[in-house]
Amino acid sequence: MKTTITTTDHNAQAExxxxxxxxxxxxxxxxYGPHFAGDTDSRHRxxxxxxxxxxxxxxxxxxxxxxxxxxxxxYDVLSCLQKYDVGTFDDFCHEFGYSEDSRNSERIYKDxxxxxxxxxxxxxxxxxxxxxFREIQ
Numbered sequence: 673m674k675t676t677i678t679t680t681d682h683n684a685q686a687e688x689x690x691x692x693x694x695x696x697x698x699x700x701x702x703x704y705g706p707h708f709a710g711d712t713d714s715r716h717r718x719x720x721x722x723x724x725x726x727x728x729x730x731x732x733x734x735x736x737x738x739x740x741x742x743x744x745x746x747y748d749v750l751s752c753l754q755k756y757d758v759g760t761f762d763d764f765c766h767e768f769g770y771s772e773d774s775r776n777s778e779r780i781y782k783d784x785x786x787x788x789x790x791x792x793x794x795x796x797x798x799x800x801x802x803x804x805f806r807e808i809q
Contacts, residue, residue: 693724765777
């Protein structure tokens, strides 16, 4: 028998991860406009802050166009965060298909490194927590 995982299940998993990790998530509306570099479409954008033990991490989240002005759930945001070490700039470019000769590629790489630093600062780094975080996809 095939088990179907619903959006509700994913949201519950993400919320349980935050609760079990002692991480708080707050969302504030940032505005409507292009989110990605070179974006030709506008979308609702949110500032999302994760905090634990006096430390925090802030990310910008562009909601899917289909979701409209619906505030992002914990699953929406956590599933988009980088969960693995991207390695060197060359490793990153080869793994994700970016040009090694592009300033835009370098900017994206540095943004991801900052995101990884924020994750390491706010989220627990024990093996069980890291594995639970990686399961949110």
